[in-house]
Amino acid sequence: MTDRSQYPVVEARGISKRVSSPEGELELLRDIQFSILPGEAVAVLGASGSGKTTLLGILAGLDTPSAGTVLIEGADLFALGEDGRAGVRREAIGFVFQSFHLLPTLTAVENVMLPLELAGRADARVQAEQWLARVGLERRLRHYPRQLSGGEQQRVAIARAFVTRPRLLFADEPTGNLDLATGRRVIDLLFEINREQGTTLVLVTHDDKVAERCTRRLRLDGGRLRGDA
Amino acid sequence: MSAPAPMLALALRMLRRDWRAGELRVLAAALVVAVAAVTAVGFFADRIRLALELQATELLGADLVISADHPLEAARLAAPDGRALRRAEAVEFPSMVIAGDQAQLASVRAVSPDYPLRGRLRVSREAYAPDAEADGVPPAGAVWPEARLAGQLGVAVGDTVELGDARLRVDAILTVEPAGGGIGVFNLAPRLLFNAADLAATGLVQPASRVRYRYLFAGEPDAVRAFRARIEPALGRGESLESVGDARPEVRGALDRAGRFLGLATLVSVLLSGVAVALSARRFIVRHLDYCAVMRCLGASQRLVLGVYGLQLGLLGLTAALLGGALGYLAQFGLESLLGALLEIDLPPPSARPALLGAGVALVTRLGFALPPLLHLRNVPALRVIRRELGGPGGARLLSYLAGAAAMAALIWWQAEDRLLSLYILLGAVAALALLAATAAGLILLLRPLRHRVGSTWRFGLLSLTQRAGTGVMQVMAFGLGILVLLLLGVVRGDLLREWEHELPEQAPNRFLINILPEQVEAVRAFFARSGLEAPELFPMVRGRLTGIGERAVSAGLYEDDRARRLVEREFNLSWAARAQPDNRIVAGAWWGEGEGGGGDGAAELSVEQGLAETLGIRLGDTLTFRIAGADLRARVTSLREVEWDNFRVNFFVLTPPGVLDAFPATWITSLYVPADRYPVLNGLVKAFPNVTVIDVSAIMDQVRRIMDRVALAVQYVFLFTLIAGVLVMAAAIHASLDERVRETVLLRTLGASRRQLLLGLATEFVSLGVVAGALGALGAGLIAQLLASRVFHLAYHWDPALWLIGALGGGLGVGLAGVLGTRFVLNTPPMRALRGL
Ligand SMILES: Nc1ncnc2c1ncn2[C@@H]1O[C@H](COP(=O)(O)OP(=O)(O)O)[C@@H](O)[C@H]1O
């Protein structure tokens, strides 16, 4: 194995995102430029509506930029097709959505198993149960999402993102729905994985204490990168 | 990349999970009901169709007849490998029959012992006496003449006749022979039947004589089909196949119509189930688009997503097809045990086609509705799917409905026996959908300002109707189409069938009189006036041979088609008329006006029967030459007529205006109804006018009527059954489309809406949906019925305004009830539990 530590794992090159809306053309992101090294934990900060979710979606290849590109481990994400990007996600990326996006007809454990099943892994159930236990849901394995509280759904989503042991994890306000104690536990978990497995973390948060624990902070303001520290 | 096997495993697993989560139950139920309805109707209609064909074979005497002007080698007539086909033979030719000093031309038929294979010969001891089923065929040394021939020859049972070199004994009078031969009643020289064993002794079959060899076959339908498939392409010159359809135009008419009615029932059931699938597929599509997007976010390739989803759809469709098919099969058995006795026909086992149709409904429509949005996903970033930006709001959904509708149309087209019928139904459905969509959209726009004025209880209903206009329009379209087809079945069925039954009234003509001389016409009329029988209308008839079309000389050798050859070989009956008979329809050109077309100012005009024109290649505007009694008549075809042959009225292939045929020798003919107790009157007629021939068609008529009665009854039941199936299908569909409304109702409840408010709101919404859909559906049903009546069934149909009322009331009540009942449970459940139980 080559030592990748000195190359950026994520590199944003001049990303812009424009959409047309009923009120005319909107510029959601403008010329965003930065890179993230392996093992870093990066907080993305900014007011509501400043473009954080949009940026994360583009970094993970879930959406396409209007200009610029993203390199994941040196490879140009947008030189690939949709399927190529899906392949990169399967290989390397985990994502926690702000609004969870659990499948309503799958139980908690099945939701967590899904990414492993998609990759054709045989040990899906064991892994999924372990991860649900780590987020404190060992007693909720067979519950459907609608039978779980918001915080519990959040934790299922986190377990689903971790279960493939991604090298790169994007989390969009992962504690937004959690009470203080649970939120802290989840954040602890994120940093634990970041330490143990060298997973690179990119997380959106409004919590200054969480931001403090990160190695770096990116600040968005009206779609522009205003601070990188 | 995942291999196919894990893909299947994954698909199965997802399907199982969806099922367990209750996601699929309502949808699957709707799908199963739809498939069951289609297959049950299809199976039943199919069996009745087969039964009717079997019935009709009694008129042909066989399932299939090969007719040839030369004997065929035994090898060609052998049954296909390992299949049992029964076979009988008849050799037929015109010959003089002599009794004492009387000689008469007859159509004689030498038959093998098994003749006929279907139906029975009937004989009587004396002419015009009650008859009974014959025991086999005439024994060797015996003949069975028809009453007409016996009368002309002056012979009775026990007398002897000469046929060629043979002297044969009259053994019985032939009353019914399952005839076939495609020859109309009046061209038939009277029949004489005798045993094939005596054929050689007559010495009449010589190389140059005009002999027809008829080979009759009967057996299991698939054996007959296999045989037909082999023999048909190998037919040579002078050889032709006859099946039931060719045997009797009257029966062909009745069977065609019955076939179309049955086809209509099947078609409608397919359409209904399509509506049901469209209604119930909505939620499935929306949900599964999300699924696919999430799977893509988790790194699944498009191929995998497509594979899993496609397999899932396929499995679901297949299961529904199997289950629904089995249910449909059982249902039609139940129907059979209920109706078998009433119908008085043995229903043969059904063919496999309806099961295929049911499976087609399940799979084709399912994939049609669900695959396009999925394929559309290919190039759309996953996140945008979740955020619902799929090429404009509802774009993918619209696409899926269009594709689903196209799949439906393709299926209907594929299964259609009758393309014209399918075309009208499809066009009608499309037009009705457009009308429904436009009206619904317009109404919703109109209602929008209203919702601020009405009381709050009504507002909820109007609000949900007007707010999501797309859904509202969609529902009006689906309900409207559903109601349309139900009405088409329920109301129009009765009207159409009633019209049909009128076509062959109780007192349809049962006797033909032919050979009336011009100078006898007045005397015959006077005879009937004296006898107290209703005076029949007399028609002139001139016999002529067609010798030219345009500048071409016509001869039998010109035609490859055996029927055309036979038509050209024999003489046509021409007649004249000032006005067209009421049952004739001009399909091209125009009928001559009063006093026109007589050839004074221009060429004489002709009106030709459409079927004949088609067979012989005669077009509007052609000049035809007829050879009549040694002179030529040239006249131009100025109209083509369609003739209803199934009512036993006198009709002619070729008509001219009055005056054109005056120079030619004519005889007059008529048809009339004689009640059974007045038959002796005819004996008096024959005595007074010895040259006049009476042809008794009552036996054939009875047979035709019996078949038509059963057909009408059977069709009634199929329609009724389809109606019931349709109501079930619609109920399942409405139920399946309700969950969105349930969610909304729960939400309103949490916001403090009272039970009364909610119930009224729901009722308002569904009843207004139903009323609008019902009224429009009724309009569509009326229009389609009109179109079908005039263009496909050729029946008179009168739009009944009550249809509107039935549609609007029935729609409002039905949809309202189904909607409220389906949503009502929400009102009795705490909102949170209702939400989490979804
Ligand atoms: N497809 C879109 N069309 C129009 N506006 C959008 C679209 N997606 C996001 N936005 C707008 O862009 C802004 C940034 O959104 P988002 O990235 O979700 O912000 P946040 O920083 O709160 O995560 C918001 O004002 C949002 O309304």
Ligand SMILES: [Mg+2]
């Ligand atoms: Mg956000």
